Amino acid sequence: MRLLTHNMLSCNIKGVTNGFPLAIEATTVETKEVDMNPDFLRHIFPKLEWKAFRDASHSLGVDDLPEQVDPDMLLDEEFLRRFHHALLEVHLEEGVLICPETGRRFPVSKGIPNMLLNEDEV
Amino acid sequence: MIEALSSEDILRLGMDFALDVVESPQCSDPLPLTLVTPLDYTKPVLPSQRRKSADIRLVARHADVYEPCDDSFALVDALLADRVNLCELQPSICLEVGCGSGYVITSLALMLNNTRKVKFIATDISEVAVKTTRATLAAHNLHADVLVADLNSGIENQVAGLVDVLVFNPPYVPTSEEEVGIGGIVSAWAGGVRGRVVIDRMLEVVDSILSSKGWFYLVTVTANNPGEICQIMRRKGFASRIVIQRSTEEESLHVLKFWRDASNESSESSGGPVVSPSGRASFLQRSLSHRLSCLVSFK
Numbered sequence: 001m002r003l004l005t006h007n008m009l010s011c012n013i014k015g016v017t018n019g020f021p022l023a024i025e026a027t028t029v030e031t032k033e034v035d036m037n038p039d040f041l042r043h044i045f046p047k048l049e050w051k052a053f054r055d056a057s058h059s060l061g062v063d064d065l066p067e068q069v070d071p072d073m074l075l076d077e078e079f080l081r082r083f084h085h086a087l088l089e090v091h092l093e094e095g096v097l098i099c100p101e102t103g104r105r106f107p108v109s110k111g112i113p114n115m116l117l118n119e120d121e122v
Numbered sequence: 123m124i125e126a127l128s129s130e131d132i133l134r135l136g137m138d139f140a141l142d143v144v145e146s147p148q149c150s151d152p153l154p155l156t157l158v159t160p161l162d163y164t165k166p167v168l169p170s171q172r173r174k175s176a177d178i179r180l181v182a183r184h185a186d187v188y189e190p191c192d193d194s195f196a197l198v199d200a201l202l203a204d205r206v207n208l209c210e211l212q213p214s215i216c217l218e219v220g221c222g223s224g225y226v227i228t229s230l231a232l233m234l235n236n237t238r239k240v241k242f243i244a245t246d247i248s249e250v251a252v253k254t255t256r257a258t259l260a261a262h263n264l265h266a267d268v269l270v271a272d273l274n275s276g277i278e279n280q281v282a283g284l285v286d287v288l289v290f291n292p293p294y295v296p297t298s299e300e301e302v303g304i305g306g307i308v309s310a311w312a313g314g315v316r317g318r319v320v321i322d323r324m325l326e327v328v329d330s331i332l333s334s335k336g337w338f339y340l341v342t343v344t345a346n347n348p349g350e351i352c353q354i355m356r357r358k359g360f361a362s363r364i365v366i367q368r369s370t371e372e373e374s375l376h377v378l379k380f381w382r383d384a385s386n387e388s389s390e391s392s393g394g395p396v397v398s399p400s401g402r403a404s405f406l407q408r409s410l411s412h413r414l415s416c417l418v419s420f421k
């Protein structure tokens with residue numbers, strides 16, 4: 001699971017008002033190189049929750065992303081490279097995603113997050 | 123040129139169309155060609171008219187995962203028939219619910235890939251389906267965000283109002299209520315009463331998923347009462363049309379398309395006639411007239 005995926009996940013158990021972002025407990029992290037696509041990065045940038053993304057990258061051992069960002073940075077090759085790496089190349093293979101409000105744990109197994117809820121949670 | 127075709131011609135075209143797709147999913151022949159040829163023999167085949175869909179030989183399989191079937195092909199053909207419009211829409215986020223083997227999301231990614239800006243998301247309630255989808259995407263050198271979820275659970279907040287293209291080939295077979303969602307391959311087709319249980323749950327969330335310009339493609343069979351589905355969506359402010367109607371030995375499939383109807387009137391510019399569920403004859407007629415507009419768009 002890439003951090004791009006993590007950025008769109010939240011816990012929506014009945015009654016939960018603040019289920020985003022999910023904390024990450026990483027057991028296995030892998031890096032898979034992919035070609036960089038600046039167009040995609042520029043397109044997706046405004047749709048990202050940056051703080052959630054940066055915090056998540058920390059949980060996976062990536063710590064070279066700036067705290068503050070603005071769209072001008074998307075012109076900087078070095079920034080794009082880091083952004084690309086953290087967003088698309090670092091994968092959470094095994095671990096758990098944890099709801100910030102309830103502590104509900106969602107497993108990530110073989111890179112696949114399981115967001116199914118039990119019947120009494122919906 | 124179009125007017126010169128008799129309705130018999132049109133029916134024949136429609137049948138060629140159906141046969142071609144049902145019988146030769148393996149061949150990478152450009153599907154639109156079968157549509158273009160009868161109308162215009164002289165036009166050269168442009169690379170952009172090539173069929174852009176997943177290679178069936180590269181689609182991963184598993185005993186508990188729905189294999190691409192008539193309904194999957196109908197959905198991909200509907201997307202292909204609408205491909206020019208889809209490219210013009212310039213979607214940012216596309217979501218497939220119930221991705222199964224991954225045949226559909228892979229095809230959608232391939233046909234839109236040239237934009238290089240699109241984010242693809244797929245969900246399935248079955249974990250092995252999600253794995254299979256990932257394998258199919260990987261075999262085509264693609265990557266998407268794939269997760270185990272009930273419809274859009276887990277992404278309902280973060281992608282709310284952001285999805286430009288939503289596709290769903292649901293479990294639509296009428297079954298007993300107990301069979302719905304019991305897991306395994308049964309969940310792939312068991313749709314409960316009139317095959318509508320999962321479909322109706324989906325209809326409830328479409329409004330919150332789709333962006334203002336978003337489109338929703340849904341596979342249905344006659345038993346689901348597609349006319350009524352269109353009416354339900356109409357009440358929610360969505361216009362609709364049939365993109366493809368196709369009869370197989372077992373069922374009559376419709377691929378429906380929905381979009382937000384700004385005017386609440388039938389608007390030709392949004393892509394053809396609005397479906398009014400006024401009996402089978404007009405349903406068929408509208409479908410045929412639409413098939414014609416598909417043909418035209420391939421010129």
Ligand SMILES: C[S@@+](CC[C@H](N)C(=O)[O-])C[C@H]1O[C@@H](n2cnc3c(N)ncnc32)[C@H](O)[C@@H]1O
Binds near residue numbers: 220
């Ligand atoms: C008819 S199959 C279609 C598979 C694939 N999209 C295709 O067209 O070949 C329906 C798929 O929906 C999945 N499904 C059923 N109920 C679901 C739900 N509530 N949420 C997500 N997926 C579901 C099934 O596991 C199955 O893979």
